[in-house]
Amino acid sequence: MNRTPSIALVAAAALAAGIGAALLLRGPGPALALQSGTMLAAPRVVAPFSMVDQNASPFTQDSLKGHWTLLFAGFTHCPDVCPTTLATLRAVGDKLGAKAPALVFLSVDPARDTPGVLRRYVEFFGSGITGLSGSAESLDALCTSLGLAYVKVPGASEAEYTMDHSSALVLIDPQGRVAGYFTPPHKVDTLAADLSRVVES
Amino acid sequence: MPGIKAFGALAALLVHVPSVACPGLGLQDGWIRDAPPGAMMTAGYARLRNDGKQLLRVDGAASVDYGSVELHRTVVEQGLSRMQHGQPLVLAPGASAALDPGGWHLMLMRPTRELKPGDVVTVSLSCAGASSAFPFTVRAATE
Numbered sequence: 584m585n586r587t588p589s590i591a592l593v594a595a596a597a598l599a600a601g602i603g604a605a606l607l608l609r610g611p612g613p614a615l616a617l618q619s620g621t622m623l624a625a626p627r628v629v630a631p632f633s634m635v636d637q638n639a640s641p642f643t644q645d646s647l648k649g650h651w652t653l654l655f656a657g658f659t660h661c662p663d664v665c666p667t668t669l670a671t672l673r674a675v676g677d678k679l680g681a682k683a684p685a686l687v688f689l690s691v692d693p694a695r696d697t698p699g700v701l702r703r704y705v706e707f708f709g710s711g712i713t714g715l716s717g718s719a720e721s722l723d724a725l726c727t728s729l730g731l732a733y734v735k736v737p738g739a740s741e742a743e744y745t746m747d748h749s750s751a752l753v754l755i756d757p758q759g760r761v762a763g764y765f766t767p768p769h770k771v772d773t774l775a776a777d778l779s780r781v782v783e784s
Numbered sequence: 785m786p787g788i789k790a791f792g793a794l795a796a797l798l799v800h801v802p803s804v805a806c807p808g809l810g811l812q813d814g815w816i817r818d819a820p821p822g823a824m825m826t827a828g829y830a831r832l833r834n835d836g837k838q839l840l841r842v843d844g845a846a847s848v849d850y851g852s853v854e855l856h857r858t859v860v861e862q863g864l865s866r867m868q869h870g871q872p873l874v875l876a877p878g879a880s881a882a883l884d885p886g887g888w889h890l891m892l893m894r895p896t897r898e899l900k901p902g903d904v905v906t907v908s909l910s911c912a913g914a915s916s917a918f919p920f921t922v923r924a925a926t927e
Contacts, residue, residue, distance in 0.1 A: 764800035
């Protein structure tokens, strides 16, 4: 229990540092100015990781290569933000068509979000969303790499806990590096416009 | 038989308490996001309005179609999405408030029947012991 908040704090600090660095370093450099987020001046490599998708097939750092990826961290026992964001991502994907990035939902609640649970969940929001889960250690390593944070919050009973989680979307470039972050509110039109410019740049 | 009389009065009071409506509370555009099969929770949204003459504190919710309903608010603090609950939604006379995705919402847990888009669910909102029931329509998750 003591471990999760400290990991989360490290990850939050990493995210803040990443965004801060991006803000400081931006200028005449190549980083695109986005309406709804920030491109990092220097993309950050994602350290090797080992997760599984909703079909229990391996998903590693190599799975991120060769295409853009838009990743959102959440959990399926999340009534408001996660379904709202997944519906937004699906709409962005539909709007961008062939230019759409791969859409990934990363569960920060592997205890409840097994691949089977994630499969029913992501398929409900339309085809083409990948649902990732993995061991707590793999998850923490990936979150640290991506600059994402989460905290388990106890509920009324052992089973009814909830999760605080980063609200940002992570943009990953075709080299498998963190390229930028989108911050809420996540709006379909703004995200689609920003992503379209990123993909074409 | 003063004892029986008192008991009768108390029973009548207890029976009648739920039928006292929140004075002036109005609700429009109530909707519930359709949830994936097997999902244990989803959220409900609406527009609330206090057309009465006194301040209202919406402090609870219930529905026969869910095991439990709570009034929650999503907030983003230092980059983290988190849930606040336990706070009443306060509506001054004439005030309105929106329960919208990413903000105030009803957290609807453990559905007691299978629901699909178009179904109508009755949700009761409570204010200091009074309670008013409103219809919420289930809508597709992606529209």
